[in-house]
Amino acid sequence: MSTILIADDSKFMRLHLKQTLLSHDKHEIIEASDGKEAIHLYKEYSPDLVILDITMKHMDGLTALKEIMGIDHHALVVMCSAMGTKYNVIESLQLGAADFIAKPNFDGLINVLDELERGE
16 A cells, blocks of 8 residues: 655645545545645655645645655655646656646546556
């Protein structure tokens, strides 16, 4: 069983992502409502996968991504945002994100989970 951290300021979106993840397999899900909380929970739990929204209060996802990658440059982080602009995608990947998924199309997330389970 893997541990997954979901960071999104929308409670509805966290619930939707959680249901998507749990429908695929059993995972321990940890939730954060902003980037600052995501960093704190990353330090505490060292999750196998982090799903970060970009636009959040208190600290955005790109800033949180930089911090998490600074803590653990092997962290598996997937950016997940409705703001799928070319800039956001390129910036996310350059900062170390493994993938970028545009909301609400979470089909690609299942592929990331499959890779995680295979240890890729």
